Amino acid sequence: MNFRRRIPSLTALMTLEAVLRHRSFTAAAIELGVTQAAVSRQIAALEEELGLPMFVRRHRTIEPTAECLTLxxxxxxxxxxxxxxxxxxxxxxxxxxxxxxxxxxxxxWLLPRLAEFRRENSGVQIRVVSQDARIDxxxxxxxxxxxxxxxxFADATVVASQEDFVVPVCSPDYFRRRLSGDLSExxxxxETDVHDRSWLSWPQWAEKMGRALRIKPHLRFNHYTEAIAAARAGQGIALGWRLLVQTFLDDGTLVALEMAEMPTEDRYHVLLPVRTRRKPAAEHAANWFANALTR
Amino acid sequence: MNFRRRIPSLTALMTLEAVLRHRSFTAAAIELGVTQAAVSRQIAALEEELGLPMFVRRHRTIEPTAECLTLxxxxxxxxxxxxxxxxxxxxxxxxxxxxxxxxxxxxxWLLPRLAEFRRENSGVQIRVVSQDARIDxxxxxxxxxxxxxxxxFADATVVASQEDFVVPVCSPDYFRRRLSGDLSExxxxxETDVHDRSWLSWPQWAEKMGRALRIKPHLRFNHYTEAIAAARAGQGIALGWRLLVQTFLDDGTLVALEMAEMPTEDRYHVLLPVRTRRKPAAEHAANWFANALTR
DNA sequence: CCTTCGCATTACATAAAGTTATGGATCGCT
DNA sequence: AGCGATCCATAACTTTATGTAATGCGAAGG
Incomplete structure (x- = not known):
């Protein structure tokens, strides 16, 4: 019952199965995510180990041996x-x-709403994976x-989507300290440094709002969470995505400097995978969050 | 059907199977021929990958989880x-x-010698594939x-080769019935009808032997074995390849009609493949038959 | 309290697997 | 006939996965 001793390299066997299915080293390599040379190496090693040919090499094609078909x-x-x-x-x-x-x-947005979700769905655990790199x-x-x-989205079905608005926000304290009126230099x-084409920077905001304003950021962060934290701490004005900063506008730790809110071109989407398995609980949760997002 | 993406490390899975069977990391390590630490590492990595415990660690013992039993x-x-x-x-x-x-x-030639080969190599089975079409x-x-x-030969390495001689042969009975002397019309x-350039027909034999003889075959066969069988049955004269008919010359069922034997231009070769895998037993057998052929 | 035993972890070593570059063979096309 | 395309093979090198030695931890039992 010592399988380790009886079975050749399982990597090679997995390679064999793919080559046989594709009838091609190159096509198998693509599926396996390795090079043709790696496949050639694995098949050769397996043939050496077994002492038997697995494929007859012909011009631009291969034929499996009887043993290969059996295995x-x-x-x-x-x-x-x-x-x-x-x-x-x-x-x-x-x-x-x-x-x-x-x-x-x-x-x-998400964490403040998890408590409510849990109250309404006590049998479901939520695990959050947060990352600024795109989720695949x-x-x-x-x-x-x-x-x-x-x-x-190639990898997803859209359950719901919600537009947002951008507005300059700052703390009430900063608001009282500045001269009332329009933004000035x-x-x-x-500023938040985000290298994503869907992101909006201060100069882009000024241009879209038609403001003749040369904005030189006083503070720069690489995470938006930090930029908002600095704004709430009275260190300046940040661009606020309404959906994200609404809780702070509600609790008074942030105020909007203008009545005019600029709509964003991009939207938030609740997505379910198209290719990987969906859990019933996940579909239910997606609907819950979709309702919360569009409410 | 991309198994490589769906299946965790097969090394880890093989380790899991052994640990479960032994109910012990240490005992599994001994069977697998690795250290306990390696086993611990593999199980930990698998649990990490699956996001599930496989074993509950207790003092000096482990208990498999339900998932572990299933898997x-x-x-x-x-x-x-x-x-x-x-x-x-x-x-x-x-x-x-x-x-x-x-x-x-x-x-x-081959079948009469298989008995002797088997006596000297009792562990090896011989399978004979006979066909007049060229073996690839x-x-x-x-x-x-x-x-x-x-x-x-593009597909082969020559282990040994042996020339042959051609001589007209007939049965002793036919020999007594004919007029003594040279062959005549x-x-x-x-005649054996073989469409191969290495084959020798009666007219070709006569030409190469410098015989002014118009030979019109009385019987024609498409297999040489039949031609020889007819000759042994007294129905005429066939060209005899010495190596092939030697056993019949020895047992008297055929006689050579001439002392002069014409050497063949082609030879018999014992061949091993160059491109497909060689078995040790095949190399040994090739040497045995090479010796028998050249003896 | 001490010892034993069996899994866990870390730093390091190396075997296995993968890559890049190149070659060879055999088609088909011009 | 020459050339280009295609697909597997191979060698030298690189990277990743796996294994090891040393050590630690914890919970029993004597």
Missing amino acids: GTTLAQSFANIADTVDAVRSSQQDVVTIGATVAFSSF LDAGGIDIAIRYGRPP TDEFI | GTTLAQSFANIADTVDAVRSSQQDVVTIGATVAFSSF LDAGGIDIAIRYGRPP TDEFI
Whole structure:
């Protein structure tokens, strides 16, 4: 029962199964995410180990040997059984829903609403994965993504979407300290450095609002959460995405400097994966958050 | 069907199966031939990957989780299937040596010598593939070929070669019935129709021997074995390749009509494949038959 | 209290796997 | 006939996965 001694390299066997299915080293390499040379190496090593050819090499094509067909059939079945069981075991965590969002969205919008979600859905655990890098739903592991951008999304189905508005915000204290009136170059601006085309910087905001204003940021941060924290601490004016800063406007730790709010071109989307498995709990949670987002 | 993406490290899965069977990291490590630390590492990595515990660690003992039991059952079955199939594929070929030769060579030379080979190599099975069409060693499935022709052969390495001689042969009965002396047009000639440039027909023999003889064959066959059988049955004279008909000359069922034997331009070759894998048993058998051929 | 035992962890070593660059062979096309 | 395309093979080098030695921790039992 010592499988380690009886079975050749499982990497090579997995490679064999892919080559046999594709009838091509190159196509198998693409699926496996390695180079043709790596596949050639694995097949050669396996043939050496078994003392048997697996493929007859012909010009631009290969033919499997009888032994290869025999072995390949078993491998395909065995790997499918293993993969299915792994999937089943993973999804036995049926009641854990993993949500992916940006750090700012997660902090400002999602977390304050988790308590309410939990009260209404006591049987479901939420796990939050926050990262500013784009969440890839095809990679699996994420049940719901909340993404800022414009559809269509190759990896996702849009459950709901919500536009937003941008408005300059600052603390009440800063508001009292400055001269009333329009923004001017004597104001202290807080900028967030985000290298994403959907992001809005201060100069872009001024241009879109038609302001003849040369804005030189007084403070710069690489996370929006920090920029907003600085604004709330009275250190200047930051651009506020209404949906994200609404809780602070409500509790008075931030005030809007203008009545006019500029609509954003991009929107927030609640997304479900198109290619990876969906849990029922995840679909239910997605609907809940979609309602909360569009309310 | 991309198993590589769906299945965690197969090394870790194989480790899990062993740990579950032994209910012990340390005992599994011994079976796997690694250290306990390596096992600990693999299980930890798998638990991390799956996001689930596989074992509950207790004092000096471990208990598998329900998920571990589920997964372990599938793994044990899948690895057993793979191992059994690998074993079957290996042993189906390891001690079977397949020799390819023409039907005539197989019948007249090879088969009479198989008994002796078997006596001296009781662990090796010989399988004979006889066909008059050329044996392609590149196609696989043939371990040794015995081929009549001239090197070089693109698909083969020559282990040994042996020239032959051609001589007219007939049965002793036919020999007594004919007028003594040179062959004449009153003799009954048995011809074999073979469309191969290495073959020798009666007119070609007469020309090469400088005989002013118009030979019109009395009988024609498409297999040389039949031509020789007809000659032994007293129905005429056939061209005899010494190596092939030697056993009949020895047992008296055929006699040579002339002392002069014409050397053939082509030779017999014992060949091993250059491109497909060689079995140790096949190389040994090739040497045995090479010795027998050149003896 | 001390010892034992079995898993956990860390820093390091190395085997296994993968990559880049290049070659060879055999088609098909001009 | 020459050239280009395509697909597998191979060698030298790189990266990743796996394994090891040393040590630690914790919970029993004597």
